[in-house]
Amino acid sequence: MTSPLPPSPLPSSPTPSVLDLAPVVPVVVVDDLADAVPLARALVAGGLPAIEVTLRTPVAVDAIRAIASEVPDAVVGAGTVITPEQVGAVVAAGARFLVSPGWTDALLTAMRGSGVPFLPGVSTTSEVVALLERGVREMKFFPAEAAGGTAYLEALAAPLPQARFCPTGGIGPDSAPEYLALPNVGCVGGSWMLPKDAVASRDWARVESLARAAAGLSAGGTCR
16 A cells, blocks of 8 residues: 555554544534534544544534544544435545444445444344344444443343444443443443533633543543
8 A cells, every 4th residue: 555644543453443542432413514623623632533423413414524624633433324325425525434323234234335434323132133143243332321321231241242332322421431441342422522512612622621531531530
């Protein structure tokens, strides 16, 4: 390969995984396209390079495109992916990983064919087993707190040790270390480093500070 190495480890890794980039993946809802780039820069500066932009707003795909184009150190991905059509749109915009709240065979086929890493969502043991049967070992556990939290994931670890998770949903800075202590959790997803008032006032310094604290989380709550 003759081109320069990319700024992030994801594409160059032999087994690329979003689960290994940082302890926390920020779950971002972009309402104003003008916020996308400075927000992403603040998160990356704070040590959180993997950024999940959820497809919950009309500007989400454009936000992914802007971050991919203007924040080279970010590994921007798309969240709340629920249709095969969305897979094609976000990958064309520059998404480098995909996250879904759940999955179907059609969606899984599209994500697998996208050429980028993906985390299909699960909340039951049967869904985990079905994905393992299809060769998928990395998953999103959602909604984490409502679906059983750390106790549920801990119970899955012994019979299904080959499955790894990014729990998302209801997780904050106090509970994140409990998830990160589990052997089958690679990272957690959350939005606590993006408080609404900070985003509304464009207080990117505060976002960066909260991101830095999140990037330092590990099992037991100490810095890595």
